[in-house]
Amino acid sequence: MNPLPEKLLRPLKVIVFLVCLGPLSVLTWKATHDLLGANPVDVITRSTGKWTLTFLTITLSVTPLRKLLSLPWLVRFRRMLGLFAFFYGTLHLTTYVWLDKFFDVHAMLHDIYKRRFITAGMTGFTLMLPLALTSTAGWIRRLGGKRWQKLHRLIYFSAAAGVVHFIWLVKADLRRPLTYGSVLAVLLTYRAATWLIAKKRTRTRQAMAVTSA
């Protein structure tokens, strides 16, 4: 067990926050210095998409890491990391809506209906919405810890939709999307395994309770 002194938490949070803004700063810097290359919209789309998936995976690795490394305070960073996933996801979607489709609602609806990778991407983003909205302490209280936790399991489906979105997007060469896919698979397998172990334990406990009764 590695407790973190409370007075270290605040500055550490500020540092993590600034680091999380790094990808956006790099993009902004490049955009303002004409360094985004021949197709800036493509670069912005890809970068924000990559960072959405990256932050989703980082958020999902908080729980396994804090348990495996016995660092319970890591959970204090989870909300911020999750909100950054939502933040980059919003930038990604905005790039599509604005710079790619120029607010052409008809074209976007056609895309969502017709192109499965867009359908998957939209699904992933929509699933993040309730999570971002209920990320405050007030909402945790209002929903109650159990229900809040249940709702926030939507992140598994959101991340999975994001990976599927990436897989369906590429024409050939699946290495990058499959890298995200395998990391996500490991993170979800960890949860399935702990869930199974916990279930087995309760069952044994119940069985023991029955026999001793």
Add this chain to the structure above:
Amino acid sequence: MLIKKPEDIRSSEITSKSNYVNRRQFITGAVAAAGAAVAGGLYLRSGSAAESHVEAAGTKLSGIVKSQYSTTEKPTSFKDITNYNNYYEFSTDKYEPAGLAKDFRTRPWSVAIDGMVKKPKTLDIDSILKLAPLEERIYRHRCVEGWSMVIPWVGFPLSALINKAEPLPSAKFVAFQTILAPDQMPNQKRAVLDWPYVEGLRMDEGMHPLTILAVGLYDEVLPNVDGAPLRLVVPWKYGFKGIKAIVKISFTDKMPPTTWNIMAPDEYGFYSNVNPLKDHPRWSQKMERRIGEGLLAPKHPTLMFNGYADQVAGLYSGMDLQKNY
């Protein structure tokens, strides 16, 4: 043909502005990368996408004549044309081929002519360059991914080579093959596509005056990244029909296989004519982004046959273009 020697100090040897700017860009990138590594070390290489590799002036070609087939639209910059394209033999990224293709060997080079011809033969690249006068052809270039450029190619009509090849009257198609050189083309070591890349045209498409074999760009010898030493350009078709680094041209009476059609037949047909009315499963073909126009520039509507309908629509009269895509 005259080939002038470049100056003593090539402009590529002088540290370019974009290079020293890239250093700063690298530092900023490193900060972000370190942060991400702290957060979990989960991410993939960050790839400084916008780095440009091809900036040096190449060897000038001379004796180039203008062509009536050129568009008057403003050509895309040399920098964008030579730093942003698909060349899957080198990389599936559009920014990487420029650097990876730099040392590709384009000499010695010969092209095998075989199949339904009077006599199979091998033509050396330098004799191919003398087949016909070199022309500047400023063409619109439309990628199936929804972006476009205006490219001042230098080349000659494919028909000149077809005539030289003397195909038999029974030949109905002309097929092309890219070099297989996994030692030089890193992606050919992996099964990204079915190597070597192959393409094909119907004979009348191949004989059409708009169809050229390109050997140059902006009055210079074709940069490696754009398919040196010899590539096909068919301006009314999607860019991937323009096969690069050609080493074999065959004549046949059967529709030849084409690489992207093998890969995904429902997405890429044999013809692959630019057609805004034929929806593609991945990208809308109604609009296109003109490279170099900037972040907020509106897209352009894509034109039937990429704007060459007057010249080529007749080739397809009576054909259902929804089925024959």
